Amino acid sequence: MEQRTQVQSSTARSSVPRRLGPTTVGDVMTTQVKSVSPDASVEEAMALFDECMFRHLVVVDADGRLAGVICDRDVLRQAVKGGTHRAAKVKELMTREVATATPHMGLKTAIDIVVFKKINCLPVLDGGGEVCGIITTTDLLGGFHEMLSRG
Numbered sequence: 001m002e003q004r005t006q007v008q009s010s011t012a013r014s015s016v017p018r019r020l021g022p023t024t025v026g027d028v029m030t031t032q033v034k035s036v037s038p039d040a041s042v043e044e045a046m047a048l049f050d051e052c053m054f055r056h057l058v059v060v061d062a063d064g065r066l067a068g069v070i071c072d073r074d075v076l077r078q079a080v081k082g083g084t085h086r087a088a089k090v091k092e093l094m095t096r097e098v099a100t101a102t103p104h105m106g107l108k109t110a111i112d113i114v115v116f117k118k119i120n121c122l123p124v125l126d127g128g129g130e131v132c133g134i135i136t137t138t139d140l141l142g143g144f145h146e147m148l149s150r151g
Helices: 044-050 072-080 107-117 137-150
Strands: 056-060 065-071 123-125 131-136
Touching: 044 056, 044 065, 056 131, 065 072, 065 123, 107 123, 107 137, 131 137
Parallel strands: none
Antiparallel strands: 056 065, 123 131
């Protein structure tokens, strides 16, 4: 006599919510942040842009605190105007008033800041005010792509 095993399928859902993808800045931020001093030369910043293939550098003061951000476009814009000399200091070109994020900030909030302020990056500060990462438009698009891929 043949014995049959009955298989039942269940469509019951787990009570644990399924995570649809990245939801916080910490989920998608770049943690390998490159930084320069405000007193570094523009030439040093340009070398870092080339070496790391990053478009944004966090500017930190002697105490390790955020002083600003410089991006390759800042250098390029100034060069087009004819005003940048390689020996110029980063502090002459950097953006000083910088919007920031925290690792626990929601992605929607970070996107709102980037879109409405028309900026391309947010330095990420930990609870002690130290730079722990940076989130860029590329990181945000990567997070969005991951969310779409999980459908």
